[in-house]
Amino acid sequence: MSFQILLNVFLAVIWMFLKNEFNGSTFIIGYVLGLGIMFVFRHFFNDRFYLNRVNAVVLLLLIFARELIFxxxxxxxxxxxxxxxxxxxxFAFETVLTKDWEITILSNLITLTPGTLVVEVSEDNRILYIHAMDIADKDEAVDSIKNTFEKAIMEVSK
Amino acid sequence: MTAIVEFLSALFLLMGVFLFLVSAFGIIRLPDVYTRNHAVSKSSTLGIMFILIGTLLYFYYKHSHFDFRVVLAIIFIFMTSPVAGHLINRSAYHSGVKMWDRSVQDDLKKNQ
Structure with missing residues (x-):
């Protein structure tokens, strides 16, 4: 992913040289044009196209904002x-996520979910202990954690 | 246009203040540290974000001064406040603060 961003910056700099204008707006135009070129050649990269990941991150941020309001x-x-x-x-919740930062983001999201707050993460990072305001909402909370948050986080880290 | 922006920023500020009020009520009314933490970690996060957004809008439109430090403040509060809520809860649990006597379930105790 960092290689693709570097390549994109490189293309933008080439565009600045071609136009012989060295300012911010030319750089941005060059960046967008470079993005277009890279999109056409996206199958030649080993990783997936980095804009997909940017998309996933934006989606995750939107989920964060929505949960905060709810x-x-x-x-x-x-x-x-x-x-x-x-x-x-x-109550205990078993997560399928493994990496440290994924669990951090998941527990932040859970804290922002209606009526739930993470109390403790078990030693082996597999079980989250969640304090619920009303235990009757437990199933609903588990459902939304499993289907929305974990999926959105996996989309970023994939 | 000016009136709309003024109205919007006033609306954001008032909503933020209202959320702060609710979280203050929550601290007084709710029974134990865990449920109180629910009120504080959620309402005050959104409250302070609303107030900062209102400030940003007002100064951007009135004085055409877009202050990126306010944006930074919003981002950092967004990142740190859930962590703070989690840590307060965790340290309360480990220093043996009792849950409310009408609490029904404690899976953490079972597994230790």
């Missing part, structure tokens, strides 16, 4: 409810 709404509901009738608890 979780605020749910906290709002609990705090402003006249009666405190939730049943908190800690």
């Amino acid at each position: 979780s605020n709404v749910s906290v709002l509901k609990v705090v402003l409810k006249p009666k405190l009738d939730m049943r908190p608890g800690i």
